[in-house]
Amino acid sequence: MGYQLSRDNMNQLLLALKKDYKIYAPVLLPGQGRFSNTDLIGYGEINRIEDVVFQQKSYFSPKEVFYPITQTLFYFTEDEYREPQMNPKDIIVLMRSCDIHAVTRLDKIMLENGPHPDSYYLQLRSKLKLVLLDCPTSFDNCFCISMGTQRTENYSFSLRPDNGAYLCDVKEDFAGLFASLGKPLQVSPQFAQQNNQRVSLPEISENLVSSLAFHKLWDEYKTRCIACGRCNTSCPTCSCFTMQDLFYEDNPQCGERRRVWSSCQIDGFTDMAGGHSFRQDKGQRMRFKVLHKVYDFKKRFGLPMCVGCGRCDDVCPEYISFANCVNKLSDALQEVQQHV
Amino acid sequence: MSIHTKKVMKNAWRITKHRDLTCLRIRVPGGHLPVKFLPLVQEIAERYGNGTVHLTTRQGFEVPGISFAKMAEINHLLAPLLQELEINRGVSIDDPTKGYPAAGTRNVSACIGNRVCPNAVFDTTTLAWDVEKIIYPNDPHVKVAITGCPNDCIKAHMQDIGIIGQVEPLYESSRCIGCQACVKNCHKVSTGALTFENHRVKRDPKRCIGCGECVLKCPTAAWTRGDQYFRVIIMGRTGKKNPRIARSFLEWADRATVLKVCSNLYTYIDKYIDRSLPKEHVGYIVDRTGFSIFKEEVLRDVTLLPKTRVAHFIDFGGYMYDRNIHLE
Known part of the structure; x- marks a missing residue:
């Protein structure tokens, strides 16, 4: 069911929704950029x-809203522990098609990877309502079309600005708010039709993985990558985390356990007890990340992890392109196949 | 030939080693020039000079090999440049067709700043224009330079007044993933003001010089940029007596303070300069009066921010040439 809402009515709708929901969207954070x-x-x-910023891609992904960078899992004293209270409100997040696909990727790893779903993720995830931001023209470095993530049906309603008003395709009305505030209209969400960046995904068979893992294509990243981790922290699908047990300074008998995002590109990710650390070489870290995004995850869950949002390419201070690397990987695969 | 050398020099023309020839000095405040003035510089050099131009260390031009007889004509040609680079930015010059009204206070130089450089914490060019407006035209020999960060690419440390940008970094601990890129980098390239304690970064505000390196390195925007401030360093110099680099006078000062200090400096100079000398550089005046008088004069009517730190004593150091006579 489609609706057109005037700006005022849209704001009334948001105001009404805010009673039960916290609503998140890409916003302008003035002066918060890296450079002055x-x-x-x-x-x-x-x-x-x-x-809401409609005309630009967000630097960070929506992931941090429902999978926080830092999350306290429980507080502890000498003999007791308790989980923190949850905000009772549900969460609405406005995101583009690629990012909605990214949520399904996170769901796979957080809910289906082990014998039990990750309960902390599940708690927030079950509060989440997805709102699709139409994405009629794609942005720099986007390659959603190569990844098949440019379209989705997985949303409560879609949203795009149109001549001072807003057009929504509503799959799930919120207590009849759209019906009461909107004017019925045929609306289909607009999706990207083309990207400037194309990526050819390699179809890697298991017997060729080791040849690719030791291929020379990774070597250039040994010196190019500075292991800053921006590709991971901007990625909508990276899910790795680490644990911090924190003992309060005033009273070290009490404390909390937090989980915090981690990054496979940053030093320390592979540190092990006894001081051993594998994958010191940044080329090998790149290999690990890229193969994880386009091969390992797919092998386990049947679809690639990467959704082609291109943020890793947007943010890399060394101008390393993940998309470019995947294309090199596809070339390398052809080369390796010829030698089999 | 009759030349009033003092008037000529005050008009920004040089007395040179060639008896009949002078050299034109062109100011480029902030070192940033609309290129439409390059043909003018070329025309003067080709028509009146020897076809060359010298790029000065203060980011101006010197056009050598010009006959003294042509000064008035060339001053006329310079009018559009004076109009745009000086008068339109608020500098008071009565008659731009008469050339520069003063030359003692030198061109305010600046690094390229945040118009281009990722390290710069502010727009150095705009501040250079604001400083120019306050200190020019003036005869006392004063050198001011402005730099976007403590890398000090403009060599503010060699100036009477050096202005260095500072940014107060803000830390949002819930965004921190504990990668310690900021901590390691601060130790490596800056002052080691950051430590990692209890899984969180702690910043020692007295040690932090506001370079913004932590913000540049942070992969999650846990560090972001707060307000912009300035460190004012003073009385660096070269010269034949006591070369030395400038020392910190103010830290975490706001723009208004910086501009007021620049203007007060001229009141101080006027009050204490030794008029028996043809000229006296401000640094030597401070040598005579002592730092405390300087400080009292330049901070007059200045309202410092609560967070501004002021030097209460400065050991300028450097070395004295006449103490090195034992060198063989």
Whole structure:
């Protein structure tokens, strides 16, 4: 069911939704860019529809809203522990098609990877309502079409600005708010039709993996990559975390356990008891990441992990392109196949 | 030939080693020039000079090999440049067709700043223009340079007044993944103001010089940029007596303070300069009056921010040439 909403009605709708939901969207964070006098587009809570940035891709992904960078799992004292209280409100997040696909990737690893779903993830995930931001023209470095993530049906409603009003395709009305505030209209969400960046995904058979893992294509990243981890922290599908047990300074008998995002590119990721650390070589870290995104995950869950949002390419300070690397990997695969 | 050398020099023309020839000095405040003025510089050099131009260490031009007789004509040609680079930015010059009204206070030089450089914490060019407006035209011999970060690419440490950008880094601990890129980098390239304690980064505000390296290195925007401030360093110099680098006078000062200090400096100079000398560089005046008088004068009517730190004593150091006479 489609609706057109005037700006005022859209704001009334948001106001009504905010009673039960925290609403997040890409917003402008003035002066928060890395360089002086630059802004950042990041995810933040919105109050009005005007807060939403429609025309730019966010630097960070929506992931941090429902899979926080830092999450306290429980507090402990000498003989007791308790989990923190959850905010009772549910969560609405406005995101583009690629990012919605990324949520399904995170669901795979967090809910289906082991014998039990990750309960902390599940708690927040079950509060989540997805709102599709239409994405009629793609951005720099996007390669959603190569990854097949440019379209989705998985949303409560879609949203795009249109001549001062807003058009929504509503799959799930919220207490009849759309029906009461919107004007019925035929609406189909607009999806990207083409990207400037194309990626050819390698179909890697298991017997060729080791030849690819030791291929010389990874060597250039030994010196190019500086192991800053931005590709991971901007990625909507990276899910790795580490644990921090924190003992309060004033009273070390009490403390908390937190989980915090980690990055396979940053030093320390492979540190083990006894001081051993494998994958010191940054080329091998790149190999691990790229194969994980386009091969290992697919082998386990049947679809590639990467959704082609291109943020890793947007943010890399060394101008390393993941998309470019996957294309090199496909070339390398052909080369390796010829030698079999 | 009759030349009033003092008037000529005050008009930004040089007395040179060639009896009949002078050299034109062109100011480029902040070192940033609309290229439409390059043909003018070329025209003067080709028509009146020897076809060359010298790029000065203060980011101006010197056009050598010009006959003294042509000064008035060339001053006229310079009017559009003076109009745009000086008058339109608020510098008071009565008649731009008469050339530069003063030359003692040198061109305010600046590094390229945050218009281009990722390290710069502010727009150095704009501040250079604001400083120019306050200190020019003036006869006292004063050198000011502005730099975007403590790398000090403009060599503010060699100036009477050096202005270095500072940014207060803000830490959002819930965004921190504990990668310690900021901590390691601060130790490696800056002052080691950051430590990692209890899985979180701690910043020692007295040690932090506001370079913004932590923000540049942070992969999650846990570090972001707070307000912009300035460190003012003073009385660096070269010269034949006591070369030395400038020392910190103010830290975490705001823009208003920096501009007021620049303007107060001229009141101080006027009050204490030794008029028996043809000229006296400000650094030697401070040598005579002592730092405390300097400080009292330049901070007059200045409202410092609560967080601004002020030097209460400065050991300028450097070395004295006449103490090195034992060198063989």
